[in-house]
Amino acid sequence: MPKQTRRNHSAAFKAKVALEALRGEKTVAELSAKYEIHQTLINQWKRTLTDQASAAFExxxxxxxxxxxxxxxxxxxxxxxxxxxxxxxxxxxxx
Structure with missing residues (x-):
């Protein structure tokens, strides 16, 4: 089995995916398939976005x-x- 390299996602990409997840137009499973990333990552990014959203207005x-x-x-x-x-x-x- 070939070794998979770790992918690094930009902050803009993470924000885009997290915002899509928050909108709720597609399920996390659908977003996972669309962007080829694990559902857990999407949930983590979504949680980070909601936790740190108040910093944008401080x-x-x-x-x-x-x-x-x-x-x-x-x-x-x-x-x-x-x-x-x-x-x-x-x-x-x-x-």
Missing amino acids: KGGGQDGKENERLVDDLYKQIGRLKVENDFLAVRLKR
């Missing part, structure tokens, strides 16, 4: 928002340091 973007805020703060600090350095060097060149 103020500040949840965890990603905090990380982005930290990154923006670091970038502003770096811009400030570079501006001070640039101003210092501009003054030194004028002399």
